[in-house]
Amino acid sequence: MSRWAMPPRGRRTESLSKDAIVAAATEILDADGETALTFRALASRLDTGAGAIYWHVANKDELLAAATADAVDRTLAGVDDTDDPREALRLIAGRVFDTVDEHPWVATHLSRGLGQPGMVAVLDAIGRQVDALGVAPDRLFDTATALLSYVLGGAAQNAANARRHAQTGEVPSRTAALGQEADRWAAFDDERYPFVRAMASSLRDHDDREQFLAGVDLILAGIDAQDGPAVGRG
Known part of the structure; x- marks a missing residue:
């Protein structure tokens, strides 16, 4: 036809x-x-x-772009209603994390370039909030894209891990998977991998989403250290 x-x-x-x-x-x-x-x-x-x-x-590429843009639009809905740019950035990050966890293909399509409509929307949402923090104009692009890379990369990695465990069926749950990996960490040579071995219990007990948002907080703290306290800080 x-x-x-x-x-x-x-x-x-x-x-x-x-x-x-x-x-x-x-x-x-x-x-x-x-x-x-x-x-x-x-x-x-x-x-x-x-x-x-x-x-x-x-074509299929246009369809994927439209589906991704639709998912991103729903993800970002209402973000601008948040007065504090820090809280808005945490909200954006958390929602992107949840969206990619639910729709792993979103991260795959977004990774195809900054020109993708969904990617443009996420970058613009992050960039406007970074600007509201008072970041110097000559550092806006680097700061916004660094945060974008962390958010998309962390969300995609979490989704990939979840998908791998679901596909292999090797472990009954995420908790069991972390437990098995933590046991391997604890068994590493203490002289060669002292930090990793010491972190075995942290790996076993951590929450992926909380760990992800802690990384966002570290980036925001770095922005404060470079540009000082700015607009919207509570």
Whole structure:
């Protein structure tokens, strides 16, 4: 079928919209990952023809960009209502962490470049709050992109770890996985790896999200050390 051809008669078209297409694509991505997202699978889920979908999105890359942008828009909703830029940045970071944990494919698509619509939205949200902290103009870009890299990298790593444990089935839970890894750390040679061995109990008991947000706090403390107390500090 030509991409411009009308879908066969009897197929559902009247309720088809780009929002419906994005929602169905998100369901496929969440369930089976990016490789499972094909226009044939999407058409089957929507009970329509592939041609009808092409009226709204030109190709898979555009569809992935739209699904990612939709997830990011929901992630950032209401962030600007927070008066304190530090709290806003922690809110953005925590929400991105949760979104990527729920939709690991979001991090994969965002990593494809700063020109992605979703990436632009996250960077802009972070950058506006960094600016509100009073960071010097000549350090705004470096500061905002450093925070962006930490947030996306940390969120993606957490999601990758969770996905790996779920796929292998080697351990019954995250707690058990941490316990096994902590046991390995505790058994390391104390002379060669003294720090890692000493951190075994911390690894066993830590919370991934709290650890992630602690990293955000360290970056914010670094901003304070460089630029001094600024707007919005409580």
